[in-house]
Amino acid sequence: MKTPGKALLSVKGLTKDFGGIRAVDSFSFDVHEGSITGIIGPNGAGKTTVFNLVTGIYRPTAGSIFFEGEEMAGLRPDKIVRKGIARTFQNIRLFNRRTCLDNVLTPLLQRERCSFTGALFGTPGARRLERELHGRAIELLSALGLGKYASWQANTLPYGLQRKLEIARALATEPKLLLLDEPAAGMNPEETRALADLVAEVRWKFNVTMLLIEHHMDLVMKICTPIVVMNFGALLAAGTPDEVRENPEVVAAYLGKGKKTNECTSG
Missing domain, CATH: 3.40.50.300 (P-loop containing nucleotide triphosphate hydrolases)
Incomplete structure (x- = not known):
């Protein structure tokens, strides 16, 4: 320890x-x-x-x-x-109708400062960043034992896995x-x-x-x-x-x- x-x-x-x-x-x-x-x-x-x-x-x-x-x-x-500083809550707070991948991608995207124009027109830099963040999200899900659930809608996960997903999302804020x-x-x-x-x-x-x-x-x-x-x-x-x-x-x-x-x- x-x-x-x-x-x-x-x-x-x-x-x-x-x-x-x-x-x-x-x-x-x-x-x-x-x-x-x-x-x-x-x-x-x-x-x-x-x-x-x-x-x-x-x-x-x-x-x-x-x-x-x-x-x-x-x-x-x-x-x-x-x-x-990041946190989880007593009552699980997820984007219930979004996938597990989307739940983790959202805070990753919020941390980056990709320009609106780049995102709108799909510039090479924006596409490269999107791939990097997608890979990072998969890594976080896998680290919490959720890799195979990446495409699942969050509210379809068993309760214990929803708890893990909330931790993964918090970790996405680094x-x-x-x-x-x-x-x-x-x-x-x-x-x-x-x-x-x-x-x-x-x-x-x-x-x-x-x-x-x-x-x-x-x-x-x-x-x-x-x-x-x-x-x-x-x-x-x-x-x-x-x-x-x-x-x-x-x-x-x-x-x-x-x-x-x-x-x-x-x-």
Whole structure:
């Protein structure tokens, strides 16, 4: 396993209010280069809200989000993607009526700056770029075990393969940091074990740092170091899998002692 390096993402005092509800409360953590960092916590802890803040869907009420030392808070989602942060979602978001190939080609095309005139008239440069991107898309699909499904319409894939396709599409943006929001949701134990192996392989093959939210503790404990625990929007604990597993405050939070609902967050 690659030894984690410097902090790639650094979140400091992150806070998000929705009206009178504080969904994220002075939350701070780092994601080190080369790591697979996990965020866990009870339902409503604010985990997905943190993802939405990091990726620009929400603007923070307070706090800072540094990526490679540059402040990201307040940037538009498309600018954040271009800086090198990509994500998947709790609820799979694909171009359902397009092929798997088209789903991966779209972000590849968006990254390139081919002129409108060249694309319209099919100049040699535009045709060459199209071939290169087509080949790149096939490589990404194959890397995720989806090569033979390239011509399939996305919504005809089994659920587990749709999850893989969403990861392939995110990788097409060439991220340095990949955020996975409950990638094992809806998967059976066998599919979850296969996903754990896939995530570890993707980290190595694509040299990408990962941050994931997950409720499947077997998956988290197997592949994530460190693990960050949220409760009521705030940092509860952080450390190695063993440290987190043995932390009495973490055990109490998952058992529901002092439990309250944070209705403005989905995770």
